[in-house]
Amino acid sequence: MSENSSSQPIGFKPLLRVFGYARPAHFGIALGIFVMLVSAVLGLVIPQVLGWLIDGPLQTGEVVQVWISSAIVLVLGVLQAIMLWLRRRFVLEPATKVEANLKFDLYSDLVDLPVSFHDKWPSGQLLSRAQGDTSTIRRWLMFGVVLLVTNVITIIVGFVILFVMSWVLGLVMLVFSLPLWLFTYRFEGKYEVYARRSQDQEGDLATRVEESVHGIRVLKAFGRGGDALKAFTKEAEGLRDTEIIKAKTVGWLWFWLIVVPSASFGVVLLFGAWVVATEQITLGGLVTFFATATALRWPIESIGFLLSLTADANTASTRIHDVTDAEKTISDPENPLTISEPKGALEFRDVHFGFKNSDGSTTEILKGVDLSVNAGETVALVGITGSGKTLVTALAARFYDPDSGTVLLDGVDIRNLTQEELHTNIAMAFEEATLFSASVQDNVLMGYPEGTKEDLDKALQIAQATFVYSLPEGVDTEIGEQGLSLSGGQRQRLALARAVAARPKILVLDDPLSALDVHTEALVENAMREVLKGTTALIVAHRPSTVQMADRVALLDGGKIIATGKHSDLLATNARYRFVLSSLEAENERKEVEND
Ligand SMILES: Nc1ncnc2c1ncn2[C@@H]1O[C@H](COP(=O)(O)OP(=O)(O)O)[C@@H](O)[C@H]1O
Numbered sequence: 142m143s144e145n146s147s148s149q150p151i152g153f154k155p156l157l158r159v160f161g162y163a164r165p166a167h168f169g170i171a172l173g174i175f176v177m178l179v180s181a182v183l184g185l186v187i188p189q190v191l192g193w194l195i196d197g198p199l200q201t202g203e204v205v206q207v208w209i210s211s212a213i214v215l216v217l218g219v220l221q222a223i224m225l226w227l228r229r230r231f232v233l234e235p236a237t238k239v240e241a242n243l244k245f246d247l248y249s250d251l252v253d254l255p256v257s258f259h260d261k262w263p264s265g266q267l268l269s270r271a272q273g274d275t276s277t278i279r280r281w282l283m284f285g286v287v288l289l290v291t292n293v294i295t296i297i298v299g300f301v302i303l304f305v306m307s308w309v310l311g312l313v314m315l316v317f318s319l320p321l322w323l324f325t326y327r328f329e330g331k332y333e334v335y336a337r338r339s340q341d342q343e344g345d346l347a348t349r350v351e352e353s354v355h356g357i358r359v360l361k362a363f364g365r366g367g368d369a370l371k372a373f374t375k376e377a378e379g380l381r382d383t384e385i386i387k388a389k390t391v392g393w394l395w396f397w398l399i400v401v402p403s404a405s406f407g408v409v410l411l412f413g414a415w416v417v418a419t420e421q422i423t424l425g426g427l428v429t430f431f432a433t434a435t436a437l438r439w440p441i442e443s444i445g446f447l448l449s450l451t452a453d454a455n456t457a458s459t460r461i462h463d464v465t466d467a468e469k470t471i472s473d474p475e476n477p478l479t480i481s482e483p484k485g486a487l488e489f490r491d492v493h494f495g496f497k498n499s500d501g502s503t504t505e506i507l508k509g510v511d512l513s514v515n516a517g518e519t520v521a522l523v524g525i526t527g528s529g530k531t532l533v534t535a536l537a538a539r540f541y542d543p544d545s546g547t548v549l550l551d552g553v554d555i556r557n558l559t560q561e562e563l564h565t566n567i568a569m570a571f572e573e574a575t576l577f578s579a580s581v582q583d584n585v586l587m588g589y590p591e592g593t594k595e596d597l598d599k600a601l602q603i604a605q606a607t608f609v610y611s612l613p614e615g616v617d618t619e620i621g622e623q624g625l626s627l628s629g630g631q632r633q634r635l636a637l638a639r640a641v642a643a644r645p646k647i648l649v650l651d652d653p654l655s656a657l658d659v660h661t662e663a664l665v666e667n668a669m670r671e672v673l674k675g676t677t678a679l680i681v682a683h684r685p686s687t688v689q690m691a692d693r694v695a696l697l698d699g700g701k702i703i704a705t706g707k708h709s710d711l712l713a714t715n716a717r718y719r720f721v722l723s724s725l726e727a728e729n730e731r732k733e734v735e736n737d
């Protein structure tokens with residue numbers, strides 16, 4: 142199970158927070174409660190009319206009055222039906238609106254939350270929160286709240302009526318339903334834990350499905366489909382077990398909810414005979430008493446269902462707030478600075494950074510990185526796998542903040558800039574090229590949406606991505622998850638085109654050519670020279686050819702930049718540099734074999 146779950150009862154604060162979200166639905170819910178109360182009152186008046194009918198007109202034989210009272214009962218019944226229909230009308234639209242708002246807020250938080258949050262949270266958990274939990278809350282707002290409030294009020298008012306009619310019979314009813322209330326109370330505590338567990342397990346299951354679908358080729362290639370299925374089945378069975386416990390818990394509550402009122406009916410009937418015999422109540426009164434008690438049965442029985450719905454919604458709210466409450470550690474400064482004429486100098490000053498381990502300790506990866514990339518300069522970043530090159534690029538884009546030290550853009554600490562300003566100045570391409578479900582054009586012009594056809598063509602030209610023109614619909618072809626699938630090298634070239642098209646002051650490229658063959662890479666590098674003339678660039682490089690594009694090379698080793706200089710100078714003077722390059726070389730050869 143994910144680290145984000147808790148199995149402790151949580152109290153009902155989360156539900157109160159839902160009411161905050163539900164502001165647009167407040168009026169609708171209030172109207173819903175009102176019409177349901179009217180309906181409940183009607184339901185309680187019907188027995189009174191019946192009692193009056195039995196003790197009055199039926200005994201005296203006044204036919205007209207019999208007709209009148211029957212008509213009254215009929216009208217009351219029809220009115221009740223109308224009220225039920227009105228509840229739906231009043232509540233449906235606002236509740237769906239709340240659901241939509243919740244989804245929207247959750248999504249906008251997901252986009253705002255820092256990379257470190259997404260490093261920790263499995264996507265399926267987020268998916269199930271955005272889908273399942275928001276709709277649980279809608280259901281609760283539509284039925285749960287309205288019925289819970291009205292049914293509780295109905296039960297209280299009903300019991301008062303019963304007591305007023307005959308305190309003896311009322312007391313018998315009440316005493317006999319005591320175990321029911323006790324059981325219901327205990328149920329609440331237990332059910333909530335299972336509700337949380339099952340919702341978390343659903344999230345894990347979603348993660349598993351997502352991973353398998355993404356990794357379907359790997360699963361197939363290694364013949365691991367069966368194992369994946371086993372793992373999936375195991376989790377699905379875990380969920381099923383929880384669901385069964387949940388259902389059993391609810392089942393027991395139902396059992397008591399039905400048995401207890403029936404038993405108390407039997408006892409009340411016995412007492413009833415005695416009460417009528419001693420003339421403490423009329424026959425019509427006894428009928429009214431039973432009819433009223435019958436009218437209370439459904440509200441009483443529904444309490445179990447409503448409570449489980451409430452516990453589900455409470456859990457759903459907690460799970461949603463787990464995400465929305467997560468600290469947005471990377472946010473814009475209160476008084477942001479602006480760089481009026483950006484030149485594009487990038488500097489790392491004594492930057493330390495470590496990832497937190499699950500036991501709370503920190504593994505420091507960068508131990509004082511000092512690197513200065515002058516405006517217009519191209520610096521290649523070289524280091525063995527796992528040395529932290531990707532991390533350095535991520536810090537430049539403020540995906541993370543350094544634990545200590547500073548990253549500066551034109552001498553300004555990037556934490557003093559808005560993220561918008563930072564990201565208009567820096568564009569990135571990653572080794573793992575991500576494309577979105579959209580047209581080629583939209584993907585490439587993502588960082589420069591106002592770009593023209595010429596801008597698009599130019600970027601595609603530089604990145605050697607002109608293959609898109611021969612796609613079925615050219616640059617309008619849908620790519621990404623829902624569209625045409627492209628090869629790794631093709632994706633990388635489009636991602637590079639995207640970075641170039643954004644026309645940033647600073648280009649940060651994390652090994653963006655790794656999936657290209659040597660020939661295409663040379664073409665890209667040639668075309669890039671033109672762009673790099675006017676742009677600052679930090680390029681993570683694996684191949685000597687990429688390194689040669691750079692004015693200067695920086696060697697990252699042991700968490701520090703241990704040498705900078707011209708490729709040829711370093712090659713001549715630095716043994717560690719030679720070692721790192723040759724180990725990268727060996728890795729390249731291995732990769733090429735894998736790609737073939
Ligand atoms: N999200 C993360 N959580 C924990 N450790 C990480 C995370 N991302 C990277 N690392 C670790 O940080 C180190 C540097 O990673 P990275 O910058 O990707 O290396 P490089 O790009 O040089 O190959 C690696 O040891 C890697 O395992």
Ligand SMILES: [Mg+2]
Pocket residue numbers: 530531532651
């Ligand atoms: Mg890397």
